[in-house]
Amino acid sequence: MINSVLKKNFSIIITICLFLALFIIGSFTYKGFSNAQVFLNLFVDNAYLIVVAVGMTFVLISGGIDISVGSVVAFVCMFSADLLQKGWNPLMVMVLSLVIGTFGGYIMGYMIHYYGVQPFIATLAGQFLYRGICYVISTESISITDPTYSFIANYQIKLAPKMYLSLSVVIAILMVIIATIVLKYTKFGRNIYAVGGNEKSAGLMGLPVARIKIGVYALSGFCAALGGIVFSFYTLSGYGLQNIGLEMDAIASAVIGGTLLTGGVGTVIGSMFGVLIQGVIQTIIIFQGNLSSWWTKVAVAALLCLFVVLQRVIETRGQQVKHVKVPRKEATISK
């Protein structure tokens, strides 16, 4: 029994082990690392990335890719900051951001499915557009001083005397839970795996391929926008040049978490741990003190590279092993 459980969840187990290993290494190397708040901060500081990674996981499972998410986050921050500065209602701003993000994703999905534009091109164009609008709004950074935002940003959920979580973490965890349920227990979720596994078969089996493919991009847009809102709670400002390369972080999180780039395989919990792994690496580097924070990016890129190469190696080995000869049963000649 244990064996089959191990086999089925193999990649998540690897990811969790990697996370624990890194955390333990950090605890032994640096004083104060094994502090509970340090652990909780992994969630607090990276809540926005968890949310974005959830959306990215959906897209990757369906066999696509979305490199516009970084610019969506930047756009939402800038957009919110600008409108809040002009006195708009914060709730209105948040809702509007989500609508725009979802709609933008829908458009990209539409172009990809119905017009045959390659996913990375369509989402690259999206990246252009979102950043472009950012700069038009302002080339400088805008602060968010709205009281609701400040309140949410500073609100601390006290778990214990020296342990707290932010509201954003609640949002992130909620997204992970909802996404896991959707992926495992709803038709939409299962159809995504089917389309990612074999789009042609999915179509022939009667699944609504168009709705799935466009849906995941809309969902990714939604998650990116939500991630943007969470990020704006974190930084309380908007700036056009922020979150450059965020898409790599999201993709890396998903891949390290066990999502196959080729589609059809992946879990949101794995992606969450992928984010936490990045967080641990960053924390280690901060504790180290001497290394520039750029090392985090390099380390994550290296990890992504390693995992992607490993995925390829396993894939090619798997294809060879599959054709092992199945012994024929006693053949009776009957025509």
Next chain:
Amino acid sequence: MMNKLVKSRLFWPLIALIVLLLFNAIFTKNFFSIQIVDGHLYGNIIDILKNVAPLALLAIGMTMVIATGGIDISVGSVVAISGALACSIIDDRMKIFGNGLITALVIALISGIICGIWNGILVAKVKIQPVVATLILMTAGRGIAQLITKGKIVTINSAAMVNEYYFIGAGYLLGIPFAVFIVLIALIIVLIFVKRTAFGLFLESLGTNNRSSHLAGIKVDKLILITYVVSGFMAALAGILISSNIKGADCNNAGLFIELDAILAVAIGGNSLNGGRFSITSSIVGALVIQCLTTTVYALGVQPQIISLVKAIVIIAICLFQSNQFREAVFGCFNHSKKSKNLLSKKGAQIS
């Protein structure tokens, strides 16, 4: 006849360029005026030619990569790495290599080649999707560049060879910007390679169908590797030009988002972003269109930020236009009424 005109790859980008130039001729004062100052040519047109040089170089490499059905979004980071290396060596910050100009240039160019080999191996041998493979270098690359300059902006004003270095990106030879010569030489060498050997044919073939090309005997892996190496080399060369112009290396901004411009240039040049047939000259024209657009916007006094937005709209429009399904959906509407008329008459004949 219309079909043939539209299909000729140079047509539309040239039209776009001519339209922009005409626009400027009418609305911008002295746009076409060229004066001779300090023994070299001076004017808006000359500026465009000088400033487009880095982008043109990138467009050469990017055209070939896209022709194979791939993409290279790491070029911006390679630009940063190359500039960082060159400046660090010239400014005597890296004690390993000395501080000669030639050493600096050679090391910088080799770094581009190494980056290209890295990308090429990931894409061709390990068979990772190009966008992810080059995404890795794109993020790590800028980090590496920062590490080379130790996070600071390097300026080489006090270096021994600063003037010679500055000449590369900003100097003039025979009155024309030196950068233009660099681009022309690079272009001629690449064009000879593409047209006078089987390289162009093989590239178009493997961009059209990877598997068929392999079974026809084409060394697909090697060719893909070569395109990424060329792209990396061109990026490194562009990085030298850019850092030479500012006499320094700014790793945060050098080449930032330039990969988007390069891809846009290739698209404006009429090359399909899915791979297959390609024309490097058209991409150069595409680069000129982008540079012209930038100059026009500045000359008009419009907010420069608008440029990003315009570029975004242009690339979306091109994507849609390149899509058969889109063209059918839009123009099919007009043919629809004709078709149903024909069908009706055919049915009538059969029933009787």
Next chain:
Amino acid sequence: MAIEPLLTMRKICKDFPGVKALTDVNFTLRAGEIHALLGENGAGKSTLIKVLTGVEKLDDGQIELNGEGILAKNPKHAQALGISTVYQEVNLCANLSVAENIFIGREPKKNGLIDWKTINTRTKELLKKLNIDIDVSQILGQYSVAIQQMIAIARAIDIDAKVLILDEPTSSLDTTECEKLFAVMRQLRSEGIGIVFVTHFLDQVYAVSDRITILRNGQLVGEFLAEKLPKIELIGKMIGKDYDTLSQTIKNSNDDKNTDKKIFLRAEKASSIGNIEAFTLDIKKSEVLGLAGLLGSGRSETARVIFGADKLSTGEIVINGKKETLNRPLDAIKKGIAYCPEDRKTDGILGNLSIRENIILALQAKYGLFKFIGHKEQEEIADRYIKLLEIKTPSREQLIKNLSGGNQQKVILARWLATNPDLLILDEPTRGIDVGTKAEIQKLVVQLADEGMAVIFISSEMDEMIRCCSRMAVFSEKQKLGEIQGDEISEQEIMKMIAGGK
């Protein structure tokens, strides 16, 4: 057995650019009947099925199910109407579990969430009916193609089908598995389901079918009761008059035995892991060698190993007495081997390139990067082969994707002939081609052998191979079983070897 027609298709017409796929075809299926749909490749069987299931839109004609006119807009709609299809390639998702593949799109729910327990239980029961006992929660991709095929059939059965279409379902099944399938088919028939059985295995047709409909060249030849149509007549109706004249010409060249034919290539205990087990094969000049076997038996894999497209795991390849290492197709091409792949669409043509470019490509690859074939010479070569093979095109600059299937195949042939090969391997060269071009290609094959070339011929149509080949190597389940020559060659002999294989 019910008598009123369950499904009626009347005067169905369908055209593709350059090819009339179906002209005024009628097809009737009764409830509680197994109805075989036969015809050579290109006869129109697949198109008829595609039109029925909504994959393609018909140009003209009517379809009625239980007396009501229907028109399936897409496969899902066809399924909803009660028409289920099981295809030759397993159209399931290998990354999902067995149970999920059966129920996806119609998962039973409990409290709004998918009820996995029920899915697994019901799947187990369903598979029990088919005598399959496997762990249904495991990933489908882990199981053999035969099992996957059965799962596909199970899925089709479970969806309340009135009409079940089986498109070449036995291509990867061995005899025991075929029997299981036939038992299920008979059971479904007794439940009143109408089954359309598309196959090219004639003995299987007679084993289970009640009626037979034959198509040829996109037209209906006729509908017959199986028990009233002798096999020889059946074959005759499928291929028409061409059979006699062609077999005459072939007979003549087959008459001289394999005396003193020089060996061009010898594969000694060659194998490729996962693709083909160790085999020893001699390929002789001036001979057409056929590779016979069912789908998945390893014929194409054998060809690919000889061509260097797959790596050799054991053994060696000896060409003209010298041992050679073929790591990639280019190595084989340089040694005089040519390979016309099975799927010309994905592995052969370069759609957006011109006919000229497609023809000179392999030759240019042989010359390498720097010895560029000048434009003028390219045009000469292209023109030469356009004339020789009678390729129908307005110009050599026409894009190959605009040509008909038959002409495309000719261009690919031209590509390989241009390299002047000593060995030409043809993998399904006549698939999906009109009968006229088919005959031309078969004649060409024999002619090339007469002129000294070594030819390997692979085809899923036994008759075609028997006509053209003077020697046959028989394959089954990725193993070479043996060889037969000259008079020994017959469909029965081949099927006997496959059935009695290890």
